[in-house]
Amino acid sequence: MGEQAINLRGKFDLINEQWSPRVIAQMNDYQFKLVRIQGEFIWHDHPETDETFLVLEGRLRIDFEDGSVELGAGELYVVPKGRRHKPSACEEAKVLLIEPRGVLNTGREGGARTAQNDVWI
């Protein structure tokens, strides 16, 4: 009896919007989310948790108040809890986010860029 693995490219094909994380799997109380990123996001932080970015395609930049990091495909970065950051990408980047269930994309900033949370594909 074969079970189905979760194919990341196949799941990305189901996502049309940018900046709208979609949940593909859950491990304990953590979720794996796919998101298409292009342009600049807002400055925000997550006071309660670290947040992991793993770039699958394209390039992602994360600005901090005192520096920045650039991630290419196959690169990972953990943004520490409470550290203000601003993701951006010139061309579209496909990113796997890993963080506890319930974390909003805009952290405690809120506002117009806040995506609906906990949407599975």
Add this chain to the structure above:
Amino acid sequence: MGEQAINLRGKFDLINEQWSPRVIAQMNDYQFKLVRIQGEFIWHDHPETDETFLVLEGRLRIDFEDGSVELGAGELYVVPKGRRHKPSACEEAKVLLIEPRGVLNTGREGGARTAQNDVWI
């Protein structure tokens, strides 16, 4: 001031042994571990936690007592807490494991295949 992303391929180049997970990053109390897998592992389970496998290169098979799943590159699977499983790979597979810090590769089975835990590269 540029910070350094964690390059998964670069980290794999530092790992010579198979079945020896190496920690590359931590998010809260969860760790990201890289492991080279070839041949058959032992049956085991992790009674306290789910465990995530993301295949980066090659193919991984996970047998369960009532089925199996096959993962190719870019595919992910979460083994539920307490479910007995046996990973295997004909050719070498490069795998990213995600699980809480402190989880042993052999779960509660122990024995000769138990790798040293919490080794960073």
